[in-house]
Amino acid sequence: MRIRVEEVHFEYPGGVKALRGVSLTVEPGERVAIVGQNGAGKTTLVKHLNGLLRPTQGRVLIGDWETSQVEVHRLAQRVGYVFQNPDDQLFCRTVAEEVAFGPRNLGYPSDRVKQLVEEALHLAELTDKAEVNPYDLSPSWRKMVALASVVAMDTPIVIFDEPTTGQDARTIRRIEHILEALSQRQKTIITITHDIDFCAENFERVVVMGQGQVLADGPKETVLGMADVLAQTYVEPPQLTRLGLQLGFERTVCTPAQFLETLRRRLDHHRGTNAPAENEA
């Protein structure tokens, strides 16, 4: 299901202009990260995708539905949204009820609800916590409950707002595993993140926002190397990208694999400088 954001402007009551002409098309199954400084309009933009906000100007299409013409609860069939703060989202007495609420609310038959809940709990490693009250869990686990409850809705589009905030290395691995599973199911994934290294290692396309506008949009290998554009919106290239830039790598590297591959090629080149007709890949 394609997402089309067309020349969207949005002004909050009180006059803060959060979006100033944003256009964006996301194809089915894409993995897109949105980065940018605090207050750049990232959350405002994604709240337009599930109809929580409606454009002051311009329009947003989710498939053939224009969000301003469709009720929020219907949009929930197409777009799942994991809030930045899980406490904005959780209200049931047990983890299992919480995770079942979304799919049940979408009117799925009970056996499908049961299956979706089991899968989502398993994916988020929450199976052994199914009967616990979400508010007896640590903030880190509450965030996993919020994630699972949206995954269980089985929507074609899933949005994560800052999934890695305050999470440790192990939980971030768990989140990466969930992203992988969603991609296998051909879901479209849009994630807001300040964790630029996480972004570099898990997303193909990066949208850079600043002051309510899109400053750059493209493959990560292009966008994450644009240090000047990123700096305008208080973002730095990922650690390995900066390292590659400093070492004079000829291409932008984003992941450990890309870094090591480029390093090996350069070393082979050094070794072979005096050898005749040595070709590099």
Added chain:
Amino acid sequence: MAVIEIQHLTYTYPTMDHPALREVSLAVEAGEFVAIIGPNGAGKSTLCYTLAGFIPHFFKGELRGEVRVAGQDIRRVRLEDWVLKVGLVFQNPFNQISGAKFTVYEEIAFGLENIGVPREEMRRRVEEVMALTGITDLANRSPYALSGGQQQRVALASILVMQPEVLVLDEPTSQLDPIGSREVFQVIRRLAHQGVTIIMAEHKVEWIAEYADRVIALADGEMIASGKPAEVLTDPRLPEYGIGISRYTAVARRAAEEGLWPPQRRLPVTLDEAVAGFRAVEEAYAHTR
């Protein structure tokens, strides 16, 4: 002189069977910047709460061992006096905001009002701290109508303005944009140089490596390592404990397995160290054919 002295601290929350901290001992000098790392649930927040006096005065529970800050036994202090000495920036900025004020400016002035600071001094301090934390342009906004990162800056400002001797920060940059995070570390570093003692729980190891004097690693309530950032952050056990390490350390470790890191050289924790190490590798290759 040690400002913070902790000996054999074991603490158990009410209703919990297992201690959240076990036999933790630590001494911190005035003006030292100590970072605490560890997986979620390791006891980082608990240690922050203890230094701030919330444990045992607010959370109750069972505290064993000794905790002294500025020579005073934490059990014997009164929380209302203590908050003037030790400032705590909460993990969730939402919990820090008073709910009693309509603008960011008033919110930051709230603590100073409570202790009767003269009006002119109050204005000066509020404006200085807003400039320091980059929120001057938010002065007239409601503290509740802000993005997560903006709210986190307001929470930080509302503590900095009190000018505590000891500053305890529980993941103060979790919602900040990348350069904003680095700026907070720079501000904290500067305060430490001015003599403020800093304890900061954080996951962002790149900035810890760059700015902290010392790192302690907690896992399951115990202190598993303590030392200079370069030593602790390259400890090979960290990943086993679920503690994140910098990409520089991680990629150099992989490179080292292939012989692509200079033998005898410690793994890097900062960008500069990584650049120096990999340059040395490239130079070595350029000269040996």
